[in-house]
Amino acid sequence: MSRSASSLVELLRQARERRAPLREDPHTTAFRLVNGEPDGVPDVTVDVFEHLHVVSLYRDFTPDEERALLEAVESAWAPRSVYLKRRPKEARHLANVAKEQLAPEQAERGEPVESLVALENGLRFLIRPGQGLSVGLYLDMRDARAWLAGQVRGLTVLNLFSYTCGFGVAATAGGAKRVLNVDASRRVLDWGEENARLNGQPVDRYDYVAGDVFEWLGRLARKGETFDVVVADPPSFATTRTSRFSAARDSAQLAEAAARVVAPGGRLVACCNLATLEPRRFEAMVTEGVSRAKRKGGGMLPLGPSPVDFPTSPSHPAALKVRVLELP
Structure with a gap:
């Protein structure tokens, strides 16, 4: 693993540690794991719902950049399922003509998830990761x-x-x-x-x-x-x-x-x-x-x-x- 790749993995691990109060809360299983630049990972957010991780990209990543990011996610957290959302600034204009490119229906890594139930403050919400750019909450x-x-x-x-x-x-x-x-x-x-x-x-x-x-x-x-x-x-x-x-x-x-x-x-x-x-x-x-x-x-x-x-x-x-x- 290159130094830049290992440093990205470390940033992702640190981001997870900062969410310890939420990770340890049995009443909430839906929260943001990475919030872009403040977590040291510009143009990237990661939302977690139970075992599902939804990675969103806010600029046009090259295929190599996407692959490196997803590999770092796997190394840092070993998630069971990863879905990818591409959200460049023009995404709202492209949503109807390029939906499959922006929000693939299939899992990018790991097992497919048609739907699951996540908790927020003890309340149950249905999450559908393959339904478009927005997954339900x-x-x-x-x-x-x-x-x-x-x-x-x-x-x-x-x-x-x-x-x-x-x-x-x-x-x-x-x-x-x-x-x-x-x-x-x-x-x-x-x-x-x-x-x-x-x-x-x-x-x-x-x-x-x-x-x-x-x-x-x-x-x-x-x-x-x-x-x-x-x-x-x-x-x-x-x-x-x-x-x-x-x-x-x-x-x-x-x-x-x-x-x-x-x-x-x-x-x-x-x-x-x-x-x-x-x-x-x-x-x-x-x-x-x-x-x-x-x-x-x-x-x-x-x-x-x-x-x-x-x-x-x-x-x-x-x-x-x-x-x-x-x-x-």
Whole structure:
């Protein structure tokens, strides 16, 4: 093994050691094992779900570079199964035309995994590593989901851009009276229903709504329906039949529409995962949107990813921003 290869193996082993608090937690088997440059491995993340390792590449690696990285992963951790995701900046444009190249359905190393169940804070989530670039759970939201579960007993929750309903499962586990999940994709909502059932939670199809989030927010506002907590966790970019969303451009518009359905004394949980949108700018956009809805936002509680598995550095700040506003 060359010196550079052995040093990469050592960096990967050190990254694993830094996650000891998570590795030793029997209630959580899903966490980030490598977070790019802060772990000494630029342009690479590795997420672990039980025995499954998902390696993501954020630039175009040569075949030799990919092979060297995967060999180092095998040497450092001896994983049972490794899946590979290629995420260059243009990946979102290529996702439909080059899906197999970006997110191979087959395992890159080790045994194939059609699906498995991973734990997060004692809750069970279904992971499907061959289903595309996203495998079923965004790990940087673990602490935010835990916070939500501790806040919603007896309350109503609206979960926007719900994906596989991680926030919905956490809210229901925390004793929420009702959770309404909204996403453009029926497929991921079905997945969310599976997650609920995995945790012994009742499933009412009326609370898993497929459609454009902005259309549904308008519909709910016209009906005068409100929620004690509204979670808005959009992708950085989203396109539906009737709208195109960009976090950099439309975060204020989303905050305005969401604030209109927050009950008096309720809370808006505004999220953004666009790395290039700076926290202060995001906060200003959220505040502007709430103001346009003729609501006053009190305080702004910051939440974010766990520093245990999402370390940062001056050149690699956290992409995720979560801000909780009280709306009197």
